[in-house]
Amino acid sequence: MKFLDEAKVYIRSGDGGAGSVSFRREKFIEFGGPDGGDGGRGGDVWVEAVNGLNTLIDFRYQQHFKATIGTHGMGRNRTGANGGDVTLKVPVGTQIFEEDRETMICDLTEEGQRYCLAHGGNGGFGNAHFKTSVNQAPDWANPGLPGEEKTIWLRLKLIADAGLVGLPNAGKSTFLAAVTRARPKIANYPFTTLHPNLGVATIDEREFILADIPGLIEGAHEGVGIGDRFLGHVERTRVLLHLVSAQEEKVGKAYKTVKHELEAYGNELTDKAEIVALSQIDVLDEAELKKKTKELAKACGKTPFQISAVTGRGMTEVLRALRDIIVENNAEEKPAKAPKLRHRDMVVSEDGKDEDGADDQP
Numbered sequence: 001m002k003f004l005d006e007a008k009v010y011i012r013s014g015d016g017g018a019g020s021v022s023f024r025r026e027k028f029i030e031f032g033g034p035d036g037g038d039g040g041r042g043g044d045v046w047v048e049a050v051n052g053l054n055t056l057i058d059f060r061y062q063q064h065f066k067a068t069i070g071t072h073g074m075g076r077n078r079t080g081a082n083g084g085d086v087t088l089k090v091p092v093g094t095q096i097f098e099e100d101r102e103t104m105i106c107d108l109t110e111e112g113q114r115y116c117l118a119h120g121g122n123g124g125f126g127n128a129h130f131k132t133s134v135n136q137a138p139d140w141a142n143p144g145l146p147g148e149e150k151t152i153w154l155r156l157k158l159i160a161d162a163g164l165v166g167l168p169n170a171g172k173s174t175f176l177a178a179v180t181r182a183r184p185k186i187a188n189y190p191f192t193t194l195h196p197n198l199g200v201a202t203i204d205e206r207e208f209i210l211a212d213i214p215g216l217i218e219g220a221h222e223g224v225g226i227g228d229r230f231l232g233h234v235e236r237t238r239v240l241l242h243l244v245s246a247q248e249e250k251v252g253k254a255y256k257t258v259k260h261e262l263e264a265y266g267n268e269l270t271d272k273a274e275i276v277a278l279s280q281i282d283v284l285d286e287a288e289l290k291k292k293t294k295e296l297a298k299a300c301g302k303t304p305f306q307i308s309a310v311t312g313r314g315m316t317e318v319l320r321a322l323r324d325i326i327v328e329n330n331a332e333e334k335p336a337k338a339p340k341l342r343h344r345d346m347v348v349s350e351d352g353k354d355e356d357g358a359d360d361q362p
Contacts (some may be wrong), residue, residue, distance in 0.1 A: 003195035005156040005233070007059035014042025014067040014083035016121035016144025019129070022075030023137070033136060035077045036127040039144045042120030043067030043083030049108035053091035054198065056156050067118075070144055073126040083120055090154060093236065097153040105152065109159065109236075117152065121145035155232070158196055160211035161326045163234030165262070166243040167254055168215030171279035171309060173197070175243065176212045178309040179319060184212060194226070196233045203319040208326050211237065220261045228265045238329040239273040239322055244296055244304070246280045251292045252299030259300075273325045277305040277318055 017039025024032025045067050065088060071080030096105040096117065106115040124142030131138060164172040173184040173193050180199025197212045213230040220228045234240060248254040255276065262269045278296055281289055289306065296304045305321070307314035 003055045004057045004060055005055070005196075005230075007056045007154045008063065008151065009059055009088070009154060010064045010149070010151050011045045011086075011088075011118050012064075012066045012149040013045050013118035013120040013147035014069040015147050016040070016042045016123040017070035017072040017080035017083075018143045019124035019126035019141030020073035020075060020078075021127045021139060021141045024076075031136075034127040034131050034138055035075055036141055037073035037075070037078040037080065038126050038129065039073045039123030039142075040070030040080035040082045041123050042070045042144065042147045043085045044116050044120050045086050045088070045118040045148075046114050046116055047088040047090055047094075047096060047106070047108065048114045049092045049094060049111055050089045051092065051111045053089065054158065055091065056094070056154055058089075059154060067120055067147065069147075070120070070123045072144075073123070073141070077126075077128055080123060082123075085120075087114075088117075088154075091156055091158075093157050093159040095155045095157060097155060099151045099153070101153050118148040118150065121147045157235055158198060158211055158233040159209065160198060160234070160237050161208040162201075162210050162239050162241055162322045163237040164210065164212045164241050164243060165234065166215060166258055166279075167217060167245065167248070169247075170215060170243040170245045170254075172212045172215070172243055174309040175241075175279065175307075175315075176210055178312075179315065180210060182210075182212075196230055201319060201322075203316065203323050206323050206327070208323060216258050216261045218257050218261070228261060231262070231265050231269065232267075235267055235269065237272065239275060239325040240269070241318065241322060242274055242276045242300075243279045244276065246278050246284050246289070246292055251278065251296045255296060255299045273329070274300075275305065275318065275321050275325070276300045276302060277307050277314070279307050279309070281306050281313065282308040282311050 019039050020036035022036040024035045065086045067086045068083040070083045073080045092111050095107045122145045124144045127138045127141045166172055173186045176182050176184055176199050179201045182197050182199030184197040193214045199210050200207050201210050211233055213233055214226045217224060244251050244255050278293055305314050305318050307318055
């Protein structure tokens with residue numbers, strides 16, 4: 001399956017059905033009166049976060065989503081049927097933006113969350129609605145209101161607890177393959193990883209999700225190499241694991257290069273907890289390892305871990321350090337109270353209940 005983390009989509013809700021102009025005509029009933037029914041409401045366009053998806057590739061093949069219109073009203077006081085809704089199924093972690101790509105509509109971070117992107121038009125009133133004591137035979141009805149249409153952008157930011165960053169060939173994919181069941185492509189050339197990969201790591205009977213993104217090089221924030229477009233996938237993480245390859249001639253410079261790109265990208269990535277590790281240490285002798293560890297410690301201001309995914313050296317210690325930070329952050333984080341929304345804008349939980357406990361009826 002190809003990875004796609006951004007897509008442009010056109011949506012349109014259904015128009016409301018027109019009201020009916022009708023009069024009751026039956027034998028022996030001289031003054032039947034108006035009996036035109038109301039039109040049905042047009043269908044809504046919803047977006048829902050579902051499990052089992054980790055890419056927006058489906059929206060490359062279908063970019064237009066239109067709800068059906070409401071049925072027109074009919075005589076004998078028959079109200080038209082409501083139009084059918086359309087639901088966009090997206091991965092957890094998807095953000096919805098207006099066409100300007102800056103104004104966020106909603107951010108779906110939990111499975112089962114739903115949001116109404118476009119409301120269907122109300123159905124028009126039939127002539128029976130306008131009957132009064134003064135006007136007992138109205139001969140007009142309302143047309144249905146038009147639905148909403150807009151172009152939106154879907155942007156996926158993967159949900160992970162820890163993110164792996166570093167230069168190309170720093171051993172990120174090898175680390176991910178060693179501690180999880182993920183099987184990313186691994187080869188001895190730069191930019192082997194072309195899209196983010198996720199894996200579930202387990203340490204001391206605790207699990208957390210790791211995200212591996214393509215390597216960063218100098219000038220990535222200006223589009224050099226693959227660029228920094230995939231850094232959004234580590235924005236939601238609790239901690240970053242910064243890997244620096246022991247094969248680098250100047251490990252201190254390698255660390256500062258990636259750190260500079262994180263600062264240029266912004267979005268508070270540099271404010272996240274960071275663990276620094278010197279990877280691929282199995283290629284060094286003890287003297288060279290001691291020298292490069294000291295150089296890296298001077299550059300990052302802390303003692304780095306020494307790890308080798310091939311031999312397993314230092315891997316348990318790093319995983320435990322990641323776990324401790326994730327557990328600590330999860331304990332400190334308090335659930336924010338959801339803002340009050342209109343009923344039709346309510347974000348609905350997986351069990352179909354809104355925040356007031358009422359059944360959701362879009």
